[in-house]
Amino acid sequence: MPEPVGTALSAATASDCLDRLGVAGRVLDPRVAQLAPGMAAVGPAHTLHAIDAPGAAEDPYAGEVAAVDAIPAGAVVVIGTVAAAAIWGELLATAATARGAVGVVSDGPVRDTDQLAAMGFATFCDGRSPLDSQGRASIAAHAVPVACGGVEVAPGDVMVADHDGVVAVPAAAWADVARLAAEKGEGEDAVRAALRAGESLRAVFDRHRVL
Secondary structure (H helix, E strand, O other): OOOOOOOOOOHHHHHHHHHHHOOOOOEOOOOOEEOOOOOOEEEEEEEEEEEOOOOOOOOOOHHHHHHHHOOOOOOEEEEEOOOOOEOEOHHHHHHHHHOOOOEEEEOOOEOOHHHHHHHOOEEEEOOEOOOEOOOOOEEEEEOOOEEEOOEEEOOOOEEEEEOOEEEEEOHHHHHHHHHHHHHHHHHHHHHHHHHHOOOOHHHHHHHHOOO
């Protein structure tokens, strides 16, 4: 995955770059939101297809175990879609962290939220629930396309998540997004400096065409 400009690419910049490329419909519904202030993640999607049906009685967590053990380093776990219970919690986050995961985006609730916040594990979710997945929900497959926050996310799509929201950048567009983000960053630096120097917004925008 090409390195974005700076230490992290923001969701707003990723969205703007996709607009410039004519790629629409890649911003997740705002109900999938940051669990705690300061959480952010950028990385390729490792997808989990969750269903509101229990796993096998003899091994109810088999899908979760297989999916977490398959997480590649640097990935953002993407879970779609479940409502009956919380698939994700502290122990899965601990295992994911050890494998090098940088965050999770869940179109469903999570639990152990105090622990997740204390860990600093970047978590984006649709609410919270104390309900365990056992007997209620399970992972039917991983590394397959999933629907998350109204967006179809394929394995390897680059997830950009922060306080503004979550953007799923198609893998095929990532190199162009990274390039445009670098250009946008340089332009915004110039605009910021001019505005701080007291120039009018009109004059600065007309010169740089950046806002």
